[in-house]
Amino acid sequence: MSFLSNTTKVNSLTRTFPTLKQSFNKASSRHLSSQAFTKRTLNFALGTTTVLGIGLFSLYAFNTRSSIHELVFAPLLRQLDEEVAHDLSIKLLSWNLGPKDHHKDSELLETQLWGKRLSNPLGMAAGYDKNAQIPDKILKLGFGAVEVGSITPLPQSGNPSKRLFRLNNTQAIINRMGLNNDGIEECKKRLEARFWKNATEKSANDNHSSQSITSLADSVPKSGIDGRLLGVNVSKNSNSPSDSDSDFLTGIKELGPFADYIVINISCPNVENLSSGSNMKMMDKTVSAARAECNNLGDKKPALVIKIGPDYSENELKIISQIALKNNVDGIIATNTSRSRPEYIFKDEPNAKNAGGLSGPPIKNLALNTTRLVYKYTDKKIPIIGCGGVSTAQDVLEYGRAGASFVQLYTSMIYQGPGVASKIKDDLTVLLDGQKWSDIIGTEYSIY
Numbered sequence: 001m002s003f004l005s006n007t008t009k010v011n012s013l014t015r016t017f018p019t020l021k022q023s024f025n026k027a028s029s030r031h032l033s034s035q036a037f038t039k040r041t042l043n044f045a046l047g048t049t050t051v052l053g054i055g056l057f058s059l060y061a062f063n064t065r066s067s068i069h070e071l072v073f074a075p076l077l078r079q080l081d082e083e084v085a086h087d088l089s090i091k092l093l094s095w096n097l098g099p100k101d102h103h104k105d106s107e108l109l110e111t112q113l114w115g116k117r118l119s120n121p122l123g124m125a126a127g128y129d130k131n132a133q134i135p136d137k138i139l140k141l142g143f144g145a146v147e148v149g150s151i152t153p154l155p156q157s158g159n160p161s162k163r164l165f166r167l168n169n170t171q172a173i174i175n176r177m178g179l180n181n182d183g184i185e186e187c188k189k190r191l192e193a194r195f196w197k198n199a200t201e202k203s204a205n206d207n208h209s210s211q212s213i214t215s216l217a218d219s220v221p222k223s224g225i226d227g228r229l230l231g232v233n234v235s236k237n238s239n240s241p242s243d244s245d246s247d248f249l250t251g252i253k254e255l256g257p258f259a260d261y262i263v264i265n266i267s268c269p270n271v272e273n274l275s276s277g278s279n280m281k282m283m284d285k286t287v288s289a290a291r292a293e294c295n296n297l298g299d300k301k302p303a304l305v306i307k308i309g310p311d312y313s314e315n316e317l318k319i320i321s322q323i324a325l326k327n328n329v330d331g332i333i334a335t336n337t338s339r340s341r342p343e344y345i346f347k348d349e350p351n352a353k354n355a356g357g358l359s360g361p362p363i364k365n366l367a368l369n370t371t372r373l374v375y376k377y378t379d380k381k382i383p384i385i386g387c388g389g390v391s392t393a394q395d396v397l398e399y400g401r402a403g404a405s406f407v408q409l410y411t412s413m414i415y416q417g418p419g420v421a422s423k424i425k426d427d428l429t430v431l432l433d434g435q436k437w438s439d440i441i442g443t444e445y446s447i448y
Ligand SMILES: Cc1cc2nc3c(=O)[nH]c(=O)nc-3n(C[C@H](O)[C@H](O)[C@H](O)COP(=O)(O)O)c2cc1C
Pocket: 125, 126, 127, 128, 130, 149, 150, 164, 173, 175, 177, 179, 233, 307, 335, 336, 337, 358, 359, 360, 361, 363, 387, 388, 389, 390, 408, 409, 410, 411, 412
């Protein structure tokens, strides 16, 4: 009885997900032939039901293209406290209970960056895998790049809770985490371990001498996976002096060898007005010190990337662009969360009044405008990484046309679940309509 009713359920499920029908039929015939002579006890029926149930569940659950993530798992996680949900999602992925993207990326989505191949233009932004625990699981969700961090020299616990807020109606987030992280030593152990595992697989006669990092060809990404990039975001401990750069430099020196790109925070809350000469000098000094430290790594050096906020004026962006050009910065991430709040948000969102950085769709136009201006003022010479409110393929396309070489997202995964990268890639392939991603980058400016 129980088996029959389960079959009925299975049939209705396979109507919704027709590709499952075959696997179900195979699984059930295998079961019946191997167990044909055992007693058909109630236990057996229950056991079969459970096995089939788990089997079917896994087929849905372990595929990023299954709608179960957006329709069931993500809403379930959203019933929990924001930070509990975040930590649980990291645990699930680290236990290999996350879904995987089983498709090969369309060739249309490919691009080249820093001499390496990037197989699709979707990256996971900093702040999700703060402690470098699961970069490979994130890449398996279908992202082309993953940025871990921010990581500070010493571990720190961040701001007191509550420090993370959902704004359900606008699918936005406000956070003031305050850089909670495990510190360089712990994170370096993880990054080093994953790096060597792959480096030694790739070149069997290498051993763990520091020279063998340099023996990897330049085009081999530090992610260890062709077409995928690994970034590390380094920052200062909150009790370090605000005018000291030594925390960044430590981060670059220790973690740089294991990253394709390294990101530094150049925005200082008490350096509001960049137009003033002394603030500009301070930013310039930080970037040039970071450039020098990066160069010290020689052949192991990662690309040096700066991340900026979305709240700068056009004039300030002009100045930042000049500083970036002068110091041969390799990339600019535009943007971080915003201090601002659009007026409409207070009407819909009880949480909008909380202090912290706003992310998600309400900051998209700010971040997109920033991308556009930085692309223009750097004379298209520095690759821009678009970030802020990316939740659909249309958003990705807009960032690409405005000048982004690739984009990052975070907040939309909180609302759409771990299938978000696969979904956006599929839609983007359709939207591109035969054009290549690399050909649409910056096309808004082709008229100049
Ligand atoms: C909870 C949370 C934590 C974040 N932590 C970091 C961080 O540690 N370092 C960082 O550079 N950006 C951090 N960000 C900013 C994101 O990387 C990204 O720049 C921003 O959220 C805009 O993208 P989105 O709208 O797709 O989320 C964080 C964002 C959120 C929502």
